[in-house]
Amino acid sequence: xxxIWTTIGALLxxxxxxxxxxxxxxxxxxxxxxxxxSAGYYLVIYYFNYIHPNVxxxxxxxxxxGEPIGFGSxxxxxxxxxxxxxxxxxxxxxxxxxxVGRWALGIYVGxxxxxxxxxxxxxxxxxxxxxxxxxxxGVEDPFAAMTNLALAVGIxxxxxxxxxxxxxxxxxxxxxxxxxxxxxxxxxxxxWLVLSLISSAGVVSLTNILLVIGLLGTLxxxxxxxxxxxxxxxxxxxxxxxxxxxxxxxxxxxxMSRISLLIGRVxxxxxxxxxxxxxxxx
Amino acid sequence: MSWAEKVLQIDRRWIFLxxxxxxxxxxxxxxxxxxxxxxxVQSLYDAVDELEPNAAPLLxxxxxxxxxxxxxxxxxxxxxxxxxxxxxxxxVMTLHPAGYGLAERAVLNAAEEYDAVYGEDFAFLGFQPGVxxxxxxxxxxxRNVFPADAYGAPVDDLPVLQGVRxxxxxxxxxxxxxxxxxxxxxxxxxxxxxxxVGAGVTAVMATDFYPYLDAGQLVGLLGGMRGAxxxxxxxxxxxxxxxxxxxQSVIHLLIIVLIxxxxxxxxxxxxxxxx
Amino acid sequence: MMRRQIPLALCFxxxxxxxxxxxxxxxTIADMQERVLMWLxxxxxxxxxxxxxxxxxxxxxxxxxxxxxxxxSFVALTGLVTMMALGxxxxxxxxxxxxxxxxxxxxxxxxxxxxxxxxxxxIASAAFRAFRARTLEATLLLVAACIxxxxxxxxxxxxxxxxxxxxxxxxxVPNLASKRGVMIGVGLGMMATSLKIILGIERAxxxxxx
Numbered sequence: 001x002x003x004i005w006t007t008i009g010a011l012l013x014x015x016x017x018x019x020x021x022x023x024x025x026x027x028x029x030x031x032x033x034x035x036x037x038s039a040g041y042y043l044v045i046y047y048f049n050y051i052h053p054n055v056x057x058x059x060x061x062x063x064x065x066g067e068p069i070g071f072g073s074x075x076x077x078x079x080x081x082x083x084x085x086x087x088x089x090x091x092x093x094x095x096x097x098x099x100v101g102r103w104a105l106g107i108y109v110g111x112x113x114x115x116x117x118x119x120x121x122x123x124x125x126x127x128x129x130x131x132x133x134x135x136x137x138g139v140e141d142p143f144a145a146m147t148n149l150a151l152a153v154g155i156x157x158x159x160x161x162x163x164x165x166x167x168x169x170x171x172x173x174x175x176x177x178x179x180x181x182x183x184x185x186x187x188x189x190x191x192w193l194v195l196s197l198i199s200s201a202g203v204v205s206l207t208n209i210l211l212v213i214g215l216l217g218t219l220x221x222x223x224x225x226x227x228x229x230x231x232x233x234x235x236x237x238x239x240x241x242x243x244x245x246x247x248x249x250x251x252x253x254x255x256m257s258r259i260s261l262l263i264g265r266v267x268x269x270x271x272x273x274x275x276x277x278x279x280x281x282x
Numbered sequence: 283m284s285w286a287e288k289v290l291q292i293d294r295r296w297i298f299l300x301x302x303x304x305x306x307x308x309x310x311x312x313x314x315x316x317x318x319x320x321x322x323v324q325s326l327y328d329a330v331d332e333l334e335p336n337a338a339p340l341l342x343x344x345x346x347x348x349x350x351x352x353x354x355x356x357x358x359x360x361x362x363x364x365x366x367x368x369x370x371x372x373x374v375m376t377l378h379p380a381g382y383g384l385a386e387r388a389v390l391n392a393a394e395e396y397d398a399v400y401g402e403d404f405a406f407l408g409f410q411p412g413v414x415x416x417x418x419x420x421x422x423x424x425r426n427v428f429p430a431d432a433y434g435a436p437v438d439d440l441p442v443l444q445g446v447r448x449x450x451x452x453x454x455x456x457x458x459x460x461x462x463x464x465x466x467x468x469x470x471x472x473x474x475x476x477x478x479v480g481a482g483v484t485a486v487m488a489t490d491f492y493p494y495l496d497a498g499q500l501v502g503l504l505g506g507m508r509g510a511x512x513x514x515x516x517x518x519x520x521x522x523x524x525x526x527x528x529x530q531s532v533i534h535l536l537i538i539v540l541i542x543x544x545x546x547x548x549x550x551x552x553x554x555x556x557x
Numbered sequence: 558m559m560r561r562q563i564p565l566a567l568c569f570x571x572x573x574x575x576x577x578x579x580x581x582x583x584x585t586i587a588d589m590q591e592r593v594l595m596w597l598x599x600x601x602x603x604x605x606x607x608x609x610x611x612x613x614x615x616x617x618x619x620x621x622x623x624x625x626x627x628x629x630s631f632v633a634l635t636g637l638v639t640m641m642a643l644g645x646x647x648x649x650x651x652x653x654x655x656x657x658x659x660x661x662x663x664x665x666x667x668x669x670x671x672x673x674x675x676x677x678x679x680i681a682s683a684a685f686r687a688f689r690a691r692t693l694e695a696t697l698l699l700v701a702a703c704i705x706x707x708x709x710x711x712x713x714x715x716x717x718x719x720x721x722x723x724x725x726x727x728x729x730v731p732n733l734a735s736k737r738g739v740m741i742g743v744g745l746g747m748m749a750t751s752l753k754i755i756l757g758i759e760r761a762x763x764x765x766x767x
Contacts, residue, residue, distance in 0.1 A: 005659055005662075005663040006663065008663050008664065009662075009663040009664070009666070009667035010667070012664060012667050012668050012671070013667045013668075013671045016668060016671040016672055016675065017671065017675070019675065020295065020298050020675065020678055021295065028626075028629055029629065029632055030668050031629075031668075031672070032629040032630070032632040032633040032636070033632050033633070033636045033664065033668065034636070034664070034665055034668040034669055034672075035612070035633045035636070036612075036632065036633035036634060036635060036636025036637035036638075036639075036640070037636040037637070037639070037640050037660060037661075037664050037665045038380070038665050038669070039608070039609050039612050039636075039637050039640075040636060040637040040638070040639065040640025040641045040644065041379070041380070041383075041640050041644075041657075041660075041661050041665055042379045042380070042605070042609070043606060043609050043637075043640075043641060043644070044640060044641060044643075044644030044645065044650065044657065045379040045382050045409055046379060046411060046602050046605055046606060047644075047645075048644070048650075048651060049379075049382070049408050049409045049410065049411075049432075050409075050410065050411050050598065050599070050602045051599075051602055051603075053429070053430075054595065054598075054599060055599060064429075065429045065430060065436065066436075078592060078595075081596070082595065082596040082599035082600065083599060085596070085599070085600060085603075086599050086600055086602065086603030086604075087603065089600070089603050089604055089607060090603075090607065090610070092607075093610065093614075098764075099559075099560040102560070102561075102563075102564035102763050102764075103563060103564055103567060104600055104603075105564065105762055105763070106563070106564035106565065106566075106567035106568035106571070106763075107567050107568070107571045107596065107597075107600065108597060108600040108601070108604065109568055109572075109754055109762045110567060110568030110569060110570070110571040110572035110575075110754065110755055111571040111572065111575050111593060111596070111597045111600075112414065112575075112597060113568075113572050113575075113750075113751040113752075113754040113755050114571060114572035114573060114574065114575025114576040114751070114755060115414050115415070115418070115470075115575045115576075115597070116414065116469070116747065116751055117575075117576045117748055117751045117752070117755075118473075118474075118576060118579045118580075119414075119469035119470055119473045119474060119579075120469060120744055120747050120748055120751070121744065121748055122469075122473040122474075123465075123468050123469045123472070123473050123494075123499060123744075124740050124741060124743070124744025124747070125741050125744045125745060125748075127473075127497045127499060128493055128497055128737050128740055128741050128744075129741070130497070131493070131496055131497030131498065240694060241694075241697060241731075242731050242734050242735040242738070243735045243738075243739075244694045244695075244697040244698045244701070245697055245698070245701045245727060245731035245732065245735070246489070246701075246731055246732045246734070246735030246736055246739075247698050247701075247735075248697065248698040248699065248700065248701025248702040248704075248705065248727075249489050249701055249702070249705045249727050249728055249731075249732040250486075250489045250490075250732075251698065251701075251702040251705075252701070252702040252703070252704070252705030252706040252709070253485040253486060253488055253489050253505070253506070253705065253709070254485070254486045254680065255534070255537060255680055255681075255684070255702070255706055256485040256506055256507075256508065256530065256534070256706065256709055256710075257353060257484050257485035257486040257506050258486075258673075258674070258676045258677040258680045259305070259529075259530055259533045259534070259677050260352055260353045260485065260506055260507035260508075260526060260530065261349075261350070261351075261352050261353065261670065261673050261674035261676070261677060262301070262305055262352075262533075262674040262677035262678075263305055263352060263507065263526040263529045263530060264351060264352020264353070264355075264507075264522070264526070264670065264674065265352065265667075265670060265671050265674045266302075266305050266306055266309065266529070267309065267352075267522065267525065267526065268667070270306070270309050290686075294682040294686075297678070297681055297682045297685055298678045298681075298682070301677065301678055301681050302678075305677075313711075313712075315711030315712060315714075315715060316711060316714070317711055318711070318714055318721060320725070347669065348665060348666040348667075348668075348669035348670045349669050349670060349672070349673040350673070351666065351670045352670065352674070380661075380665070380669075383658055383661045383662055383666075384666070386653055386658075387653070387662060390653055410598065411598055411601050411602045411605065412594070412597055412598035412601045412602075415594040415595075415597045415598045415601070416598065418590075418594060419591065419594045419595070419598075422587060422590070422591055423591075426591055426595075432651060433651060433652070474579060485709075489728065489732050489736060490736055490740075492728060492729065492732060492733045492736055493733060493736050493737040493740050496729075496733055496737075508709055508710070527710065527711050528711075530710050531710040531711050531712035531713075532712075533677075533681075534706045534707060534709075534710045534712070534713075535707075535712060536681075537681055537684050537706065538703050538706060538707065540681060540684055540685040541684050541685065541688050541699065541703065543685070544684070544685040544686060544688065544689070545688075545689055545690055548689055
């Protein structure tokens with residue numbers, strides 16, 4: 001039985017690879033089959049792992065995790081309301097009442113936006129600035145210190161390049177400017193906290209200078225859209241060098257990744273051929 | 283048409299064929315090249331190795347989908363084998379719906395090899411949607427998010443989860459993911475709860491994770507099939523990862539040669555056009 | 558009012574609550590947070606299933622309009638219905654070895670995994686055709702890529718021990734620096750977008766119409 005299932009998998013694998021020669025019905029068959037099968041799989045998994053125990057069961061069967069709950073009780077309402085909001089999302093299929101879906105979407109979008117704000121700032125901004133600052137501090141080996149310094153310059157140069165290149169936000173709306181100001185204030189506060197932490201630890205002033213440059217550079221991301229000129233332009237050139245080597249590393253790793261996927265599938269096919277030989281005693 | 287131009291206009295299916303041959307041959311003629319261990323893999327291995335046997339469990343979040351299976355499944359097998367060999371308890375969960383079947387397969391296969399007992403040595407909590415909401419919710423109480431395991435048994439009935447309330451009772455979380463789930467563990471478990479987190483990601487993503495590694499937000503990192511191969515080397519149980527490294531070597535060489543030929547042909551044909 | 562203001566107000570209220578709850582270590586807030594997290598999970602689960610409805614609509618229309626490739630739409634819908642039947646009508650579909658699980662492991666997994674492995678062929682072909690050392694920047698990228706490709710496979714160690722060392726340096730210095738720069742820049746962008754959504758400046762999620 002296992003062999004039959006493996007054979008189905010192997011034949012489907014070969015159908016997909018037939019695309020390398022040219023597009024053909026075998027490939028199209030497998031491609032459409034997987035669309036349907038995966039949609040069905042996800043639907044069942046979502047239903048039984050989440051919707052059934054957390055919405056259907058409390059609302060209609062009046063029980064949560066096998067424990068009975070009262071009709072109209074707090075827990076009943078707490079299952080019904082999000083369930084109803086979820087159903088509202090489907091209003092989009094009926095143009096006349098499509099707007100009701102926005103109520104649910106508002107909660108969803110706002111909730112997730114709020115959820116991410118502080119952890120993203122911590123993980124991607126503050127911790128990164130702190131790690132960078134600490135990597136120059138307290139290193140006695142001159143070679144290591146040079147490496148770390150290169151690291152710091154590289155990061156800020158790369159950032160400044162991005163600032164100039166991206167011209168983010170384009171705040172035309174006055175409210176958008178308020179938003180930008182709030183972000184900047186939060187970032188500045190975070191940076192100030194990091195700075196005070198480092199200076200209280202008696203770390204070399206070079207670190208602080210670099211941090212201030214980095215912070216100013218970062219903030220300029222929000223306020224300026226400048227041309228590649230002067231010091232900023234020079235830093236941006238250094239930034240390109242770092243970015244290119246970084247992208248090169250990413251490209252090398254991407255090749256590695258894709259090849260690994262191929263190796264995995266070829267290994268699967270070779271094992272399958274081994275099974276056939278085993279069965280037919282070749 | 284000069285030879286250089288001919289080379290540049292070669293039907294790409296010849297390249298496909300070359301790749302197919304290069305990937306297959308090492309399966310039949312293994313080179314057996316040794317895999318050197320790199321620091322990010324060593325540190326993840328050490329973090330798992332330091333866990334107490336038969337005590338607080340490792341939380342393994344198997345968050346990958348079939349698309350990245352060959353890179354990430356060898357990692358889950360290696361980590362699970364490491365744990366079961368050392369009697370370290372494991373709780374497996376997933377943030378990806380397709381991870382449900384893949385996580386189940388990995389943990390049951392590894393458990394069978396080591397006669398690990400369900401409920402006592404390991405448990406499978408199944409899937410929950412919502413990534414950040416799940417990770418944050420588990421920081422308050424795991425039971426709120428996973429009241430029961432994947433098969434409907436209440437979490438309180440599983441000895442492996444006795445006394446485990448939230449991240450305070452979990453010494454290490456490892457996420458194996460081919461998408462942003464591994465990052466989400468850093469954002470929502472490490473940052474607010476200071477949970478120790480390790481990750482195994484596809485090679486495509488690995489370079490983006492070095493800042494987290496350097497900043498101490500990740501205790502260790504496995505990058506792609508090579509990362510899995512190194513881990514297999516550390517637990518001295520070579521499998522899919524190590525087996526793939528020979529083909530990987532041959533194809534990388536082939537691609538570098540292809541890049542060199544492509545460039546040589548390009549510059550020669552261009553020089554001829556502009557005398 | 559009902560169509561625009563209320564959704565914006567809900568977005569603002571839930572956004573602000575989820576932002577500030579990290580900073581208020583009180584059990585009332587923690588209880589509320591638990592509830593809101595579950596609401597968000599529920600909405601996400603329902604939102605995910607929207608895609609399935611769209612998929613059914615698409616293929617249903619193709620079949621009804623007698624499109625040329627409607628045969629494949631039958632294949633897709635048959636796959637969907639089969640999986641739903643195996644999931645909903647098989648009492649132990651969630652146990653290993655059930656037909657539902659076997660279909661997943663032997664149909665969905667091999668096809669999806671193989672489709673992504675096709676990229677190996679295309680990236681090799683692209684490297685041959687498009688990866689040219691035309692400028693200084695492109696040369697830097699190319700050289701770094703080749704060093705990393707060699708340095709991360711065992712054969713690189715065999716050729717010269719300097720290759721893996723150079724790879725490590727590339728990853729830990731220039732790569733780390735540039736990725737950290739991007740990370741901070743994108744992080745700030747993400748924060749700005751979140752704030753714009755919460756404050757009602759970014760309203761693309763509401764779609765068009767009034």
